Amino acid sequence: MQQIIGSKNIGTAFGQNPFLHQNPAIKHGLFVKLINWCDEQEYRRFFWLGISLIGHIGVVLPLTLLAILFMADNNFVLWILACTANVPVLALNLAGLPPKVTLPTLFIAWAADAIIILASAVIFFAR
Secondary structure, eight states, X not given: OHHHHTOSOGGGTTOOOTTTSOOTTSOOOHXXXXXXXXXXXXXXXXXXXXXXXXXXXXXXXXXXXXXXXXXXXXXXXXXXXXXXXXXXHHHHHHTTOOHHHHHXXXXXXXXXXXXXXXXXXXXXXXX
């Protein structure tokens, strides 16, 4: 009994569990690959924190807000969308959550900012 309790690999002490091993025939989707990649970025946590705070909140968000202000005639709906898309990036980084959570939020915010800038340009050229 002592050998089983003191074993380094308790999972194999009682035999193999078929549910622990993934079926190689199952293919992972793009979202699962993205989440796994974000999980592997834990060792670069401070790099991504700097990118999200300086690069996103300091550069991309002001450019988005300037595009709303000057190209979209200060459209209130676009202001609300910009704030709603970008506040979670700051909140999650200040909460100290791992990159597995913060990076997908950052990428979604970048996509939302690009869409808002394009919508501002469409409004500007449609006048």
